[in-house]
Amino acid sequence: MFKNHITNDEINELPLYQFDGGVFVIDTFEKLDDYLPLIQEQKVLGFDTETKPSFKKGVVNQVSLLQLSSLHEAFLIRINKIGLPEEIIDILSNKKIKKIGLAIHDDVKVLKELHEFTPRSFIDLQDFVKFFNIESQSLRKITGIVLNKRISKSQQVSNWEKDALTEGQLLYAATDAWACLQIYKTLNQVI
Numbered sequence: 337m338f339k340n341h342i343t344n345d346e347i348n349e350l351p352l353y354q355f356d357g358g359v360f361v362i363d364t365f366e367k368l369d370d371y372l373p374l375i376q377e378q379k380v381l382g383f384d385t386e387t388k389p390s391f392k393k394g395v396v397n398q399v400s401l402l403q404l405s406s407l408h409e410a411f412l413i414r415i416n417k418i419g420l421p422e423e424i425i426d427i428l429s430n431k432k433i434k435k436i437g438l439a440i441h442d443d444v445k446v447l448k449e450l451h452e453f454t455p456r457s458f459i460d461l462q463d464f465v466k467f468f469n470i471e472s473q474s475l476r477k478i479t480g481i482v483l484n485k486r487i488s489k490s491q492q493v494s495n496w497e498k499d500a501l502t503e504g505q506l507l508y509a510a511t512d513a514w515a516c517l518q519i520y521k522t523l524n525q526v527i
Contacts, residue, residue, distance in 0.1 A: 337526060340471045342480045353485030355410055355510040361501070363414040365421070371411055372423055378406050381427075382517030383437035383458070385415075385446065386496040386509055399446040400496035403513035404435075407521075410510030416497050420450045431456040436520040437513070438462055438475045461516055468523060475515060482519045487511055 362368050375381070382405035388397040402413040402424065413424060427433055428447065437443060438461045447453075462473050470481055479487050494505055501509075 338468050338470050339481050340469055342472060342477050347476060347480040347486050350480055350484060350486040353479060353483060353487050353511070353515065354507055355405070355514045357406075357408040357410060357510075357514070359410045359412065359506050359510045361412045361414065361506065363417045365418060368413075368418065368421060368423060374406075374409060375404055375411055375427060376433075378404075378433060380434040380436060380517060380520070381405060382410075382513035382515070382520075383435040383440065383443070384509070384513040384516065385443040387446065388495055388497045397497075398450070399443075401501075401509060402447070403509050405510060405513035405517055407514075407517065410514060412501075412506065412509050415450065420447060425451055425453045429453050429456050433457060434459055436461065436516045438478070438516055439473075459520065461519055464520065464523065468526070475512065478519055479515050482522050483515070487515055 360371050362371055382403070384403045385399045386401040387399050400414070400416040402415055404411045404413070428435065434457045436459050440458050440460045444455045444458065461478060465478055470478060472478055472481060476487055476489055479485055488508065490504070490508070496505070
């Protein structure tokens, strides 16, 4: 039903796919209070993190941004500004809310460095797509195979600790978490 692999040339022929819902930047505790009920009511969330890249050997930056996405809203939590609040830890530990991401082991590891928690109900698409004989492991390639769309990775190595994130960064961050959710939803319709 799905290809095992897809080439970069094949991906570049696909239509661009990007999040078109509401993007909510949570960079204060007041905003967290405003948006928390919307996040808590979700049964399934797309999940990703972003870290400011380091171009110096041996230098690793802390995670800057946590993205949680529903089908219509993306919540971009500026960890570099508000830390990892207990309310978000509760979501990451909640077994009733599925969190769908890609290569989540490293994302969870860096979050646990900020605040210890027990991750529950995380689904890693790199493992999940193996049930469909998909061998590609990158989000860009899996999106191409499953959704027949192309996502942009142009903002991947941008500065996620800037005072104000650009529109391009916001769209990129929202799309990454949302695409994970869309892939999971599509694959579950096939089962």
